[in-house]
Every structure is written in C-alpha cells, then in structure tokens.
Amino acid sequence: MAVKFFGQFLVENGVVTSDKLLDAINLQEKNNLKLGEMALSMGLLTEADIQRAHNAQMSKDMKLGDLLVEMGFLSLTQLNDIITRQKNTHIYIGEALVQVGAITAEELQKQLDAFKADQAQYVSNGIELPVSLPNSKIWEMTADLTFKMVTRVLDLQFRPGRCELVKTVAPNFMLAAMDFSGDVNARYLISVSEGLQKTIAKAILSEESVDKEPVEVLEDTVMEFVNVVCGNVAAKASQMGVIMNINPPEVLHGLQIDEEDTALVFPIHIGDGDKMELILLIKN
C-alpha cells in the first residue's frame, strides 16, 4: 500500500532476495555507463577532459553533455551518438534480474503486470491549482496523494474543496509539518481539529479508543500520517525525475506565512464539524 519502484516491489513480496537484487544492481551499474564513461569507452574523450568539464560544472548549472559541447570537447553529433549508445545498451532492473538468474523472463512479465496493477492506484487524478507555479505537477500530485492516503490510511470518507491561494490560515487544533528540500523547497502541513486528531490516532494505532492516550502520542499519530504521505510523495516525485528530500515531522500550534511564500490551502471536508486542511507553503 505505498508508492514503490520495481526492485523494492519484488523484494518486499519475496519474489527475489536482497542478495540477488544486489547482484542485479551491480550488473546494471557495470553495464549502464554514465555519459562520461561511455564517451571514454568510445574513445571520444580522455579522463582529463571529463575532469575539466566536472570542474567547470561547479560554477555552471549545466548538464555534463551540454557543457562538453560548449567547451569544445565534443561535437553535437558525437554527443547524440553517445546518448543513443547509452539508450541502446541500457538494461532495466527486471532484465538485469533475469540475467543474474534471479527470475525467469516469464515470471518477470507476470510480476511487471502485478506491479503495474499495484501502482495504478497512485496514478494522479486531475487537481486544479489557482495559480501558475513552477513544478505545478508536483504540487498537484502532492494534494492528490494526500487525498488518496486519507482514504487508504485513515479510512475516512471526505469531499475535497477547491484549492485556494491564501495569505493567512484559519486556526485549528494542531498542525503537523514536514519540510521538503532538494529540487523543490516547501513546507507541507496538515491542520486538524481535536476530534479529527483522535480519529487519526485510532486509525494509526488500530485502537477502538484513544481517550487515555497522552497528548504526545495523539500528536505523534498526526505527525506519522504526515510522514507516510510525504515519504510517498517523495517516492512519486523521484519517479517524475524530481528529487524531494524530507526531514522528520514536527508539531505546530500556530502558523505565520512568510510574505514571499506561495501558500496554497486544500480543504478536506470530513463532516460532523471536523476540519482538516492540507497547506503547502512553497518557497519562491
């Protein structure tokens, strides 16, 4: 019940062992040459050329291939030849597992179908943002995955409200927050009412009653929900080619919005007066 990549799916389901997967990863790393390594193997560059380009990369935000062309080490045709050869010789993890004898080709196809079916539940549905933002697909996916986890982890029926651009956030009983860094910088927050905090605690702890639980445990369950959502968001983002690192979650009891941030609120209507909101503070 999580966003996974294929190797993890196979190990977690006991189809291949971690040792066999490691053999396959090692085969991939030996076979799937990086751009510089491929250029070297094709005799188009020397190690000194690559080192000079790597040094230049420290002060220029450019891909290695583009930089090698700009520095005159490669022609555009040579760069395209290298990329084509990389694509033609690339082996995926499934193929590598077959080559190391961990799985048969027939079993691989069966597992690929099972993996596709398992991950289909995390294919994003349409979410509309009120403003045009860089990485808008990431924020749409973040909201969509949050809604899916409210259903799957908390087992709650809800109606998502329209996303709004805000300058302030209405007070609520508590907030659990987690910071994203890497290719994007933002703070992810879930705001909940007192009743909803208990509902989340019951779901996370699998308990009928949480009336005797200390405050720190109740707050921790909301943080854990945020942790689960954000980890899965980071996993989905990595599939989309975007690096999102996460820090441990924290509890807040109030929120000041920085004027320079873009603040988006996604209301989550649960009913019975319980209030839940997803808030994204995106650093511009």
Added chain:
Amino acid sequence: MKKVLVVDDSLSVARQLEKIIAESGDFTCVGHAKNGAEAIKMNHSEDPEIICMDMNMPGMDGLTALRTLSVMDKEVKVVMVTSLGGVGDKFTEAIKLGAKNVISKPFETDNVLRILREL
C-alpha cells in the same frame, strides 16, 4: 523466540510494531530506540537477532546507523521500515549497506510478519 529491536522516532509506529511483534508468537520485542545512535547502543546491550529501523529520524538517521551496524555486527539482520522505500536511491543504498528487506509505510501486519519470518 527471536529477539527484535524496534528503531523509530515515532511513538505511534513503535507502538504498532511492538504490538505486531508481541502478538506474533514467533518474536519478542527487546526494546525501542528513537534514533540510530540509540539503536547501536541497544544492539550491543540487548543483542537482538532482527532490527526493524526507520530511515528518516532526527539525530543519526537509519542509513547511517545501518552503515555502522553492518561493520560492527555481521549477524544482526536489519529490515528498514520506511515511507521512503519507494525512492529508488534510498532503497538501493539500504540494500547495498546490507539491509535484508525494506517494508513500506503504511504497512500491513501480515506483510510485516511474512517478511520477518522469511529472514
């Protein structure tokens, strides 16, 4: 019964795992460490056969602790329990460092027990 150490900064996740372990009949929980540094100390004092460890923790994180444990104790079997399992680089790093499996969060009781029994 096999001894299991739970390592997670989250009280609620530790509670869930301790409950699953206690009700399994095959395993006994020997303690709960809240970060990687505590895990290394408790691995020494409690001598577990299995460690269930989160990746993302304040202080010493799970991958750093795994790196140390893989050098200090060749016998203990480490399973990472994380919401970050789907991030390919993190998963690959855990397997390279010697983790025997990675359990995704949110997890299901049957899945956790099956993975622990297969170790």
